[in-house]
Amino acid sequence: MAAPITFDSLVGYAIANPLAICESVLVANPVEVEALGAVFRAAGASTAESAMCALEAAQLADAAGMIDDKTPVQLMAEVTATKDTLDVNSAQLDLIGGLLSEVGSQIHLVQAKLNSLLDMMYAEIATAASMYECAVPYDPANDAALHEQCAQAALASINTTATSVNAVVDGYDAFLTDHLATLQEDYGYVPPAALNDGAALGNDPAYVSLTTGMPGASAPPGQVQQWWNERSAAEKVWLIDNEGAALSMMHGLPALVLNLVNRRELTDDASSIDAQVAMVETQKASLMQILGVSVASDVFDHPDIRASNPGAADELAGVLPVLAALKVKQANIHGVEDGAKAVAMADGTAIKTYLLDYDDLGSADDGEAVIAIGNPDEAADIAVIVPGTTSSARTMSDYVGSGGNLYAEMNDVDPDSKKSVIAYLGMDAPDTLPDASLPIYANEAAPELAADIAGYTESNLVATGADPHVTVIGHSYGSLVVGAALESGDLIADDVIFVGSPGVGVKNVDELNMDGSHVYVGLLPDDAISNANDFFDMKAGSTLGVPDGAWFGHNPARESFGGTVFDTDTDGDHGDYFDYGTTQLDNMAAVATGQYDEVTLD
Structure with missing residues (x-):
């Protein structure tokens, strides 16, 4: 029989790759965009009362920042940068939040349409492949012709899908362009590119160059302040998102910036350490069960227990100090959480x-x-x-x-x-x-x-x-x-x-x-x-x-x-x-x- 009929074997012959067309939209994080909109609205409501972002808004930003194990846009940093650099009032912050929420909702809809078109394409390719692979009775003389017929049917589905997803993406681009123009022209606000289409900013040369000449931990506070104030709002957001560790070591940055980068790290650390402790606790419990003890020290206090399974005993001996060190770190992290x-x-x-x-x-x-x-x-x-x-x-x-x-x-x-x-x-x-x-x-x-x-x-x-x-x-x-x-x-x-x-x-x-x-x-x-x-x-x-x-x-x-x-x-x-x-x-x-x-x- 000829080669299997699959998407990967045929996409090179198609008019375009439908996955490549919609990739940037599919990797966008609509929940993050909606969360940013919610934080802007919360900040707007808070500003009307106290001219400061509400603590609840900061907590919402931290919660949204834990999405899908990726480094998210620093939500509160974005709000803070906007408030600090643009002449916007509480009502305008609320409007910015509303526009961003609309973008997030539109991403949900567009992603659903694109996934539906792709699912249909994969189903049609599978049907074509089945028609060829399961043909009964198998006729060697007709194999090549049948393979060509089924492959062409699958290729037609790929081409049709490419055309359809291109139309959906074009419509989304027009929607996004209109909303971004409103944000920029009416409010002077330019969201990070990571929110525009899901593309990562981490390797963007225009932003990576910001690290050149970045003040070090020993730089005088006046130099740090001057450097920071020369950065644009978008640059500040990128630095907070990508260079938080370096920023946290500087002397002279605004308290809001230090708070953002340190709380972001604290939130990430708390999630990570709890998962690590749980994993090692499970490993410890499993080894203790194998050794038949309810108290780990019994393994080392009773040579007969250790001798019953030296391998498990040695493994437990290695796990215990690891767990103890993790628990010290966990106590430190949660101690700071409580204090903060x-x-x-x-x-x-x-x-x-x-x-x-x-x-x-x-x-x-x-x-x-x-x-x-x-x-x-x-x-x-x-x-x-x-x-x-x-x-x-x-x-x-x-x-x-x-x-x-x-x-x-x-x-x-x-x-x-x-x-x-x-x-x-x-x-x-x-x-x-x-x-x-x-x-x-x-x-x-x-x-x-x-x-x-x-x-x-x-x-x-x-x-x-x-x-x-x-x-x-x-x-x-x-x-x-x-x-x-x-x-x-x-x-x-x-x-x-x-x-x-x-x-x-x-x-x-x-x-x-x-x-x-x-x-x-x-x-x-x-x-x-x-x-x-x-x-x-x-x-x-x-x-x-x-x-x-x-x-x-x-x-x-x-x-x-x-x-x-x-x-x-x-x-x-x-x-x-x-x-x-x-x-x-x-x-x-x-x-x-x-x-x-x-x-x-x-």
């Missing part, structure tokens, strides 16, 4: 959070995250809280909770000013008290802290036209990090607060490279950490800390240090500095809002 939720205030309002930095593991498996309560680009007062020993991404919600308490107190002190409180864990904190006796963690974290704060300050200056009032608060070992950043001369802040400090790495305020009158200190009476500093400070010849015998320099709460010591509650220990309604938090809020006359002194 909106922060509820006592009056029922919810303050948005901005994920300014994120790393699921960090340098020591503890994870890293920096979460701002309130937009730091819009704030007149920015407070940065640097936590201490044992801090990890797994408990990020605790640090955001402390930041939320300070935000509420700052609001009580000065309800009219815009403010932002940043829970800063962009570093590897010591895991144990013995680790905390070493200054290496602080010395490694200090440069990044200084660079990050410089970036927040620059972005705020560009957005508001005025320098924000910046207060940096170091708690416990975090005070040593802040002290190291100040001592180096890299950290620029208006005020610094040390609470629960084991020392800040210097003997007195004169070594901190800032006005000593703006160095504030709080010490609760039952704080074992700061009190331990006094103990070491009195032990001449101690090998800990600086040569004069202190742990990490003199206790900053002592008069000889030269700081301004404020009142605290009459009871409380090392973990109580950020409790709402306390004297110490009232005083920190007064400093953080520049209301120095409201600070009560010890």
